[in-house]
Amino acid sequence: MVGVVAGAVALASGTYAPQALAAGEPAPYTFAEDARPxxxxxxxxxxxxxxxxxVYKDAVPKDGKLIYRVDLDAASHAYVSVVAVPxxxxxxxxxxxLDVALQDRDGADCGTTTLRFGSAEFARPVAGYVDRTLDQDRTLCQEAGSYYVVVERDGKESSSEEPWGLELRHVREPGLKAAGPTEAPENWPSASPQPPxxxxxxxxxxxxxxxxxGLSEGEWTDRIEPGQSRFYRVPVDWGQQLFVSADLGSSAxxxxxxxxxxVSLYNPALGLVESDDSMSYDGKQKSQTFDPLPPVAYENRFSSSTETSALRFAGWYYLRVSLSPKVGEKFGRKPYGLTLRVNVEGEPKPAPPYAGPAGIFAVTEDDREAAAEGQSGAAAGDTGTMGLVAAGGIGTGTVLLGGIGLWTVLARRRADGAAGAAGGSVPPSQDASSGFGPPQGRGW
Known part of the structure; x- marks a missing residue:
């Protein structure tokens, strides 16, 4: 009954209000600080x-259906991601x-996705996106105008009644100045690298x-509790391959x-790249490794493989690792050792000839520094904010005037933050235009 009342309050306020947690118990998810109700x-x-x-936050009731509007232009690819948080x-x-669809004004689907929990049936955040991709060979969903994001939760009789929290993002990717290859590369290194x-x-x-x-290449250790999810991010540039494995330590x-x-891997727009819940645990140390993934390439979006298609742009790739609460029931409620091994192989290649700023779909020197220092998007100042604004594709005049004002506000915040931080440093902001290069050797 308490959960139902809490859910009703959450829905009435338009925000997600998680259940009360015991002292010291980890929260199921931390929403972005600037998320708008x-x-x-x-x-x-x-x-x-x-x-x-x-970034927005909402809550969806059991068997509920929610609709949002997005206004799209005719020059940018669009992505709307949804993070579901039971x-x-x-x-x-x-x-x-959770079924998500992006529809035009006639009710036709431009893109659809379904968020599931797989065979590991316990509450944890899951994410995915729907997209409107520009294609000169298609007529559906190519026009500028209003489109609708439809989110539907399908719950079974045995499922809890409480609403699920939602975190929503809408980002745009610029189109290209000139058309390039329309087939995903077929030949790429598939051998796993040596341990970092x-x-x-x-x-x-x-x-x-x-x-x-942020995580740079290397071996990283952490502690994870039963029922908890841990998130990390790795910058992966054009032409680079990401290799990741996760080890769970032994326990008596x-x-x-x-x-x-x-373990799940998401791309910069929070589209699911790969997910694996096959690990069985008997108290002995266990390791879980993703199969080799292709290098990041613009042309990957034309692949029929969902994993390859999701590796369509450079930027921050996100890793979510969750520990089943049943591990606590069998082996004790305590922190467990977690080891991540990260390899980023290959030299960065020039970016595709975008017709505008790449925004979050680029890797800068600031990003590499943030990864080495372990900074999150929030800790790195305005990197994510300006990247999202740049990717928004707003009109030129609005960007010029609004951007100047935003830069001023953010600069003051960084200065205030730096002045108040003891021994800390504030990294320079991300240059939204960096990471671009002439289309050398890419067939553009």
């Missing part, structure tokens, strides 16, 4: 707009899912995408837990 409508006529470059301890079934050198280093993961710390006790450590 929004209330999904029941009809397209009442749908509130999601601005490009902004309350900690919520009951889930294998069939629980240098020995293990400690790095505490975040509780959401917004506070995920007897038992067996299937789907013990679900």
């Amino acid at each position: 929004v209330k999904g409508a029941s009809t397209t006529s009442d749908a509130q707009r999601l601005d490009a470059g902004a 309350p900690k301890g919520a009951r889930l079934s294998f069939q629980d899912e 050198a240098g020995g293990p280093r400690e790095r505490a993961g975040g509780a959401g995408f917004a506070d995920a710390p 006790g007897d038992g067996f837990v299937g789907g013990a450590l679900p």
